[in-house]
Amino acid sequence: MFDLSKIADLARDPSAAGRKSLICMLTDLFVSAGDDRDEQISLLFGDIVLKVLGQLEEETRIILSKRMCGEKNAPLELMVKLAQDTLAVAEPVLEQSPALSSEDLVAIAKTAPIEHLGVIAGRQSIDESVTSVLVDRGDAGVLSKAAENKGAHFADASFLKLVEKARTSIKIQAALIDRTDLTEEAAEALLPFLAEELKERVTALGADNTLVQLLAQRAALEVAARSQKLEEAREQSNALIQDVVSKKAKIGDAVILFARADRTAELGILLGKVSQLPPAAVSQLLFSTSDKPLVILCKANGVPPEAYKEILTMRARRLRIGGLELNAAIQRYAALSEDGAKRSLEILKQSGASFGLKTSDENAASDETAVKKKIPFASSRSSSAS
Numbered sequence: 001m002f003d004l005s006k007i008a009d010l011a012r013d014p015s016a017a018g019r020k021s022l023i024c025m026l027t028d029l030f031v032s033a034g035d036d037r038d039e040q041i042s043l044l045f046g047d048i049v050l051k052v053l054g055q056l057e058e059e060t061r062i063i064l065s066k067r068m069c070g071e072k073n074a075p076l077e078l079m080v081k082l083a084q085d086t087l088a089v090a091e092p093v094l095e096q097s098p099a100l101s102s103e104d105l106v107a108i109a110k111t112a113p114i115e116h117l118g119v120i121a122g123r124q125s126i127d128e129s130v131t132s133v134l135v136d137r138g139d140a141g142v143l144s145k146a147a148e149n150k151g152a153h154f155a156d157a158s159f160l161k162l163v164e165k166a167r168t169s170i171k172i173q174a175a176l177i178d179r180t181d182l183t184e185e186a187a188e189a190l191l192p193f194l195a196e197e198l199k200e201r202v203t204a205l206g207a208d209n210t211l212v213q214l215l216a217q218r219a220a221l222e223v224a225a226r227s228q229k230l231e232e233a234r235e236q237s238n239a240l241i242q243d244v245v246s247k248k249a250k251i252g253d254a255v256i257l258f259a260r261a262d263r264t265a266e267l268g269i270l271l272g273k274v275s276q277l278p279p280a281a282v283s284q285l286l287f288s289t290s291d292k293p294l295v296i297l298c299k300a301n302g303v304p305p306e307a308y309k310e311i312l313t314m315r316a317r318r319l320r321i322g323g324l325e326l327n328a329a330i331q332r333y334a335a336l337s338e339d340g341a342k343r344s345l346e347i348l349k350q351s352g353a354s355f356g357l358k359t360s361d362e363n364a365a366s367d368e369t370a371v372k373k374k375i376p377f378a379s380s381r382s383s384s385a386s
Helices: 004-011 016-036 039-055 058-068 076-083 087-096 102-109 114-120 128-137 140-148 156-168 170-176 184-193 196-203 210-245 251-260 264-275 279-285 292-300 305-319 323-335 338-351 361-374
Strands: none
Touching: 016 039, 016 058, 039 076, 058 076, 058 087, 076 087, 076 102, 087 114, 102 114, 102 128, 114 128, 114 140, 128 140, 128 156, 140 156, 140 170, 156 170, 156 184, 170 184, 170 196, 184 210, 210 251, 210 264, 251 264, 251 305, 264 279, 264 292, 279 292, 292 305, 292 323, 292 338, 305 323
């Protein structure tokens, strides 16, 4: 049984110790009464504590907060005051108090410091109206904590805002990928900038995860798009090669296009078609140690010096040819006349071995001898591109 006269005496004691004793006694009175407490006790408790709350030391307010945070019928005005106090005082109430409604939490969150928002983000259950404020005002720490909280519910618009803020925060991204309630629209917005390491984590999640489903769909679409793009590029290349063969397009333009893109297959087909030689054999010439047959082939088909230079640049990247060798190759190309190249090309076509048209060692040896005798600068070691 509580001594009301003692409570009255403590109420008149202005000292810190007196105030602490008063609050502890009143709190004991309130808590011990439980659900059977009458209205008089509640009113007495609320009125007295609110009047002296501003005079209490932080230590006493912390004790009060911890004692009252689990009371569902605690005086609302008192709980709001405690929730707006310093972080040490407010934390138990913000995190646990059942007395605070969603409307109360929204009002508190609209003006509370970031640290207080972080505590609210950890509540066992948070509805959409509260998370909306957290998303609007919170920093990466608050937002990632809210996103990690399975008891936090987000409106569609809040999810989209959260994803937008996740652009610069892997921490928020990591929290979002585990949410099974992430909307498809938010997931689609998140995927383009999702960190690669997180994409790998997503693939390990269950098939019911929205991001997993979207990644699978996107992968299928990307494969289809790449296939379509390759097919279109192939068709365009074939059309361009055909235009060059039929003299509707300049060979130099086609050579520059293919060489700059390192499209050796198309370049081999082009030079093979205009020379009436096997494209596979011509492709091998593009990166052979000696550039002599390539010089003849390009010169005989009217490849301009600027286009041939692009081929040489392509060769240099692959064969690691230095600047001096590159300049020497350019000079060799300039020194050979187109008529001389055409005659040499005919000799090469007749010998065949240099283009892989013959396979026996004997024929290859005899053809090599023929080439050395009849092709300009064929026997000069110094003119090799190697």
